[in-house]
């Protein structure tokens with residue numbers, strides 16, 4: 001079957017496109033029928049988009065910081081939407097990220113939190129690692145007094161297939177610095193989130 005697909009008249013220069021042409025055949029469909037003709041190309045384009053974060057450095061976006069201008073209390077950026085791809089099934093998981101940090105002399109441009117999430121989400125992921133990587137990047141680059149991230153997501157691999165439990169949500173938390181050692185700070189973060 002594979003050899004047959006490779007020989008096809010639609011041999012593509014793009015290997016992702018070529019492989020999806022074959023996958024369409026292997027599931028028993030006809031990649032030459034009108035509705036599917038451009039699908040391998042579309043999927044290749046989409047994969048380069050949804051996995052594009054692999055080519056980007058999450059720490060680079062945090063590189064530019066500003067003087068804290070007296071800010072020494074917790075800063076929270078809440079409800080950052082994201083779409084990622086579960087690395088086990090290559091289907092989406094998606095939801096919201098909440099990030100808090102306590103600056104230690106330098107603050108981060110607010111949009112950079114969303115950029116950070118975007119870069120980490122656009123790659124094959126597990127939710128726990130993505131959550132940890134957010135805090136790790138903040139710790140490494142911004143060196144705050146503390147950083148904390150919460151990710152809430154629905155996994156389509158649990159909704160549309162397998163155990164089929166739509167609506168179930170997974171919440172993951174990662175803590176760094178003072179949020180690891182000071183329960184009061186951690187509780188304060190969650191209380192401030194609840195107010196929204």
Ligand SMILES: Nc1nc2c(ncn2[C@@H]2O[C@H](COP(=O)(O)OP(=O)(O)OP(=O)(O)O)[C@@H](O)[C@H]2O)c(=O)[nH]1
Nearest residue numbers: 086087088093125126127128155157158161162163
């Ligand atoms: N911890 C964690 N698990 C995930 C995440 N995304 C998907 N999974 C799980 O990855 C697991 C893969 O389990 P396997 O038993 O290897 O694969 P499977 O037979 O397709 O599993 P089922 O989903 O139970 O049908 C499943 O339990 C998924 O729910 C994630 O972000 N974090």
Ligand SMILES: [Zn+2]
Nearest residue numbers: 086088089157
């Ligand atoms: Zn999955």
